[in-house]
Amino acid sequence: MSEIHLPVSLERSIELLTPAITSKSHPIIVDGTLGLAGHSYELLRRFPQLTIIGIDRDQQAIEIAKKRLEQFSGRVRVYQDTYDNLTQILDDFGTEYVDGIFLDLGVSSLQLDSIERGFSYSQDAPLDMRMNQNQDLTAMKILATYSQSELTRVLREYGDEKFAPKIARAIIEARGSDPIIKTHALVELIKRVIPAPARRTGGNPAKRTFQALRIEVNSELSILERALPVALEKLAIGGRLVVLSFQSLEDKIVKREFAKVVESKLPKGFPIDLPGYQNKFALLFNGSQKASEEEITSNPRAQSVRIRAIKRVAA
Ligand SMILES: C[S@@+](CC[C@H](N)C(=O)[O-])C[C@H]1O[C@@H](n2cnc3c(N)ncnc32)[C@H](O)[C@@H]1O
Structure with missing residues (x-):
């Protein structure tokens, strides 16, 4: 599978999630867009104490991901669902908060390359385009x-x-x-x-x-809009949310939701922090980041990625 699928911004995504993983003895990360499990596989391989809750709406992706993650069974739970149902999924799993949430938005190479699913304009097929x-x-x-x-x-x-x-x-x-x-x-x-x-x-x-x-x-934008506030609320203190977007409409939603929660509630220029006014979230870096030229050369899909990341700093 590795020849047909290179996970986008794998190293940067792992780097951004790492502090949330290594600061806990039994960390839990949600991979809300499991796909072919490229990112989850590497996370599970590198962090033996980590458990992953993997979500994807695509049955075909779920089957491939489950097979690929077989060797980590016991540390992975997979749900066929949309990631905006996070509250119910975490209830079912039996946890209220998680240490990280990862979203690698858009279509997978599996979906794009399966001609009969009708995602690609370069191949003739029925106009389907359903992820589920x-x-x-x-x-x-x-x-x-x-x-x-x-x-x-x-x-x-x-x-x-x-x-x-x-x-x-x-x-x-x-x-x-x-x-x-x-x-x-x-x-x-x-x-x-x-x-x-x-x-x-x-x-x-x-x-x-x-x-x-x-x-x-696939109601892609409305699901993302609904999901982000829930995802933020489900982060434990120190927990991180990392989102990879591939088109400007998605990235705008992520930017706006992050801006809402990092904006100070105090009047502009207020000289001190007041109890009860502390922000619950902080950006891990300003704006969005792109993939390196080197990555884009080896994986053209990385060309359009915009990465944003935020962490929870208070209850
Ligand atoms: C870009 S791929 C993820 C690739 C994955 N990170 C990997 O390395 O294999 C995006 C996946 O997210 C799934 N997806 C898209 N929107 C979703 C949603 N709202 N809920 C759950 N899964 C979704 C798609 O079915 C697809 O498999």
Whole structure:
């Protein structure tokens, strides 16, 4: 598996989580996006005292991860769920707080490379895009049922697509004669309706629409928004939350949620700290960090990563 999957920013992620792990005799880390367990495998290998609670919504990923982590059984519990259900998962596991939470957002290489799952515009496949294959909503269903204004909103908000109204209208028009059910049909439709100059710039013109549909199918942003406050509350003192985002909409949500909890509650310039006004959280570094050039060269997926990290400093 290592040839097909290089975990993004593995060393930096582990480095950021390490103080929360080594300061405890029996630390617990939640890997909220277990995927193929690239990060979890290394954490379990390097820290023999560590237990990991692994969460993923994708049954196929869960099966591969479980196999890969077999040698650590006893130190791993795996849940097929979305990471915003953290409270119930920790209740089931039997702990109130954890020492670290790790989120490596977005799609996995497994999902992207499984042609039949319809995540990739470069391969022809049914427009599925579900991370959890038991879910009802697919990209195909969105194209068949959403109104023109709903489609426009999705493409504009989640894809930053300036030709959203044109694409949405063409999707609705196609419903009568030739409904769009496959990835290449959608790519062709997009190429047909956007102006020629736009077709020649900025990579594949279908990229933004595919991103938007994937976000909508999997409620990616609303889950992240709901999950972050819960994740912060579930950190023990000294606990750390590390998030890897791959597009600006995700990163903006992380930035905003972190800013909310590190902002001083005292008036600006207030000279002393007052009891009851101490912040519960502190950023591990300002802003976001990128992958090194060296990592990007060996793993192009690292190109778009933005890392943010925060720790709990008080109850
Ligand atoms: C980028 S991959 C993680 C890769 C993993 N860190 C590794 O090294 O193998 C993201 C994973 O998160 C899962 N995922 C995305 N959103 C999720 C959510 N809201 N809840 C649970 N899992 C989610 C996807 O199914 C995918 O397997």
